Amino acid sequence: MIRVSDLSVNYGAIRALRNVSFEATPGKITAVLGANGAGKTTLLRAISGLVTPQTGTILLGEQSLARVATENIARMGVAHVPEGRGVIEELTVEENLRLGALASKVNISEGIEAQYAQFPVLGDRRRKYCGTLSGGERQMLAMARALIARPKVLLLDEPSLGLAPQVTAELMKTILSACESENLTVILVEQNAKSALRISHDAVVLHLGAVVASGSAAEVAADEDLRRYYLGLVEE
Amino acid sequence: MRWLRGLRRQETTPTRLISVAVLTAVALAITFILPPVANSQLAGGAAITIVILGLSWLIGWSGQISLGNSGFMAVGAYAAGIWAHHHATTPLIFTFALATVVGGLSGLVVAIPSTRLRGPYLAGMTLAFSAAITPLAQNFSSVTGGEGGIFFNTLTTPGWFQHLFSGVDATINANAQWTADLAVMTAGVTFFIMANLFHSRTGRAMRLVRDNDVAAELMGVNLSRTRTFAFVVAASFAGLGGALFSLINATVRPETFPLTLSITLLTLMVLGGIGTLSGAVIGGIVYSFSTNLVSHINSLTGVNPASNLGANMQGIIFGVLLILTMLFAPRGIAGLGIKAVNLRHSRAVLASDENVN
Amino acid sequence: MSSFLTSSFMSNIFGGLAQGVIYSLVALSLVIIWQSTHVLNFAQGAMAMFATYVGMTQIDRGLSYWWCVILSVVVGMAFGGITERVLIRPLYGKPEINPIVVMVGFLGVIEAVTTAIWTSTSRNIAAPFSQIYFKAGGKLVLLSPFIIFQIILAVVIMMLVAALFRFTRLGLQLRASALAPEVARLLGVRVNRMLTIGWMLSAGVGSIAAVILASGSFGLFPTNMDGVFVAGFIAAAVGGLDSPVGAIAGGLIIGLTEQFVLAYWSPSVAPLGGMIVLVAVLMIRPHGIFTRSVSRRV
């Protein structure tokens, strides 16, 4: 479980997050929605320790993540698929997967085979350099690389970006099934509110760094004002 | 200290001229009270100041890291020495001009391939140049005198100056002081030129190229020409400084320009303050004092100066100083000075604001 | 066949390769830390020289040549790791001139301290291999058992380094840390530790170069790595500072060039030969022959 309370992050004079509080629970997908520049990426980066918050606390279960180094947060079971997916292009598919498993206790070759079973297309391309992969293949690799370490928490930053609607739908299904079968805490950052809300259990809406709404995904999806003014879901 | 104002950016050329003239006059006056040994050291410091002015311009203002300026010094020194060897009666000013031009040309030769390079590539390239230059000089020993070098002793103290001195060591004293005066005046002239260059249109373009070459290009600045120009200026200053340096030593030989000289130059520049005029002067002054400073430290720590450690103390101290300055005060002594002035300035502004309210 | 081996052309090839592998090692060591930390270590040669002094002078205490070699490498690695922690770590994210200046200062300190401890007199370090050239058909082949040892040792070290990077967990983490430090962190790689290990590895490789050089005919003296460092840097720049293969190829190119300039012109202009190759290469490819990306960091 991730519990964020009163979190504020500044970049110099820019206040990217203002007193953000919310909870993400195991076995559920919590969608974080909002327009460009709302602070979604910053929120995930703060959880992973890549930016230092000005105020507030982040708890992983009972444990505070304040001043814990990024690599140790990862080792505590927080997998983060960054914006743009973070696939290392100069390494092969298999090397990327191996890297994902290195820091965890899982058996590397078994883990890799399990991911190939889940994403057969990666198995076909295992010796290819990732620079040659398509956007969808990269996204699958990024997911596989995150899941291989059997994390407790999965942070996803706009996984649907640049994917065709059909691929996005596939991806959302994969996320949902991983979440349910592994009892994962998933925080799903999306601009594509429609497809995110379809699979999420809970939702948080950010606007200019502040939480403007949070609750169950169904409630958020049903709120006309939210849909119109923050999520851009109502067509005029 | 009103007359020092001329060194500030916004001032005009005439005020700058007055400031430099006053500074030079003060330095000249000091040579009258210094003993001959100190005057020789001062002369060396003035020569080094000229080289650092060029280096500071190159690294601080154009953002190009060079470890080759000891090589440019060697080129200027050899040009002057070889010319003077064959044409002993040439006025010194002409020999110096020659060293400046030939030094600048060597800068051009290095700049043409180098200005396309960035940071460490450039630093390594220029290091390779200064490593190659002295063996090259030794190779043409019929012209350069090989290991032993060539005699370069065309400095003659004018009669009227000679007459100011009396006593047993009159000639020695007069010669030492004349050398120092000449070096100080040369340094004064180059300082004035560099002060104007720093604040000229070219100087501003240079900093733009350093900070944001894309923007500079969009504004119509020719990048490679600007970078090449920076190199040529730095190399001609180094050439002149090298010639002066060799004249003070009365010989031009390879061992005057070892690779470690580049380290010394870098140390002095960083210590004084990268990209500042006053930093170059501070660097020169530190160089003048370095021998005394090292022997002082040797005696303080009880190290025998003739021992192995004593003989290498200068290298150790310079290296450590360079590292510490870069780690803890990367803007050097001049930077600390500027910070103090700014602090005082902003306090004054705050105080006047309060008065208004 | 034997006349071919004893021809002056082949002699120059042997001489150039022998020198070239030393340059390749230095270039490789520079590339290792350039890739991971984007620092060009100007003190690389001096650090290796110092480690070699510490290690190889133990011969005087009765330690065997091979133990001294191992000791030199270990000392070099420790030295590299400490240098990264103390001098380089505070400079990450600073302008690129800062680490250059610091390492130039460090170069000065190391050479002065070494001279203070061991004097500038060259000392002879005898490798357990003869330096006498082979003969074929009564004429000299410019190859000695020592030169063969030198080439084999260098090649073995290069292969070990390649294998480490290519096939081990550590190598994968080192590569990831260099290629994408933030992503590596997110995957739990201890990137800071990798940077230190990279410096240790690099210094170890540099130490091997210094040991080989010191065991040769010039012996060991405080500035004996200066020229080799410059040539090694040129080699790395020719190959491309982020290409290990380029570094090795560059070393051989520079070694051979210098050898031919030396043979057909004059020994004192040999360094110039390398520089001319560098200028020529950089005019055509400003980032070296073997670099993949020509894109510039803005």
Ligand SMILES: Nc1ncnc2c1ncn2[C@@H]1O[C@H](COP(=O)(O)OP(=O)(O)OP(=O)(O)O)[C@@H](O)[C@H]1O
């Ligand atoms: N490194 C940075 N330095 C300064 N400002 C930053 C930095 N990163 C983000 N910001 C600013 O912080 C605010 C929030 O950025 P963030 O990347 O978190 O938004 P986002 O919700 O992820 O947007 P998007 O949907 O476009 O990815 C923005 O105003 C952005 O300009």
Ligand SMILES: [Mg+2]
């Ligand atoms: Mg974002």
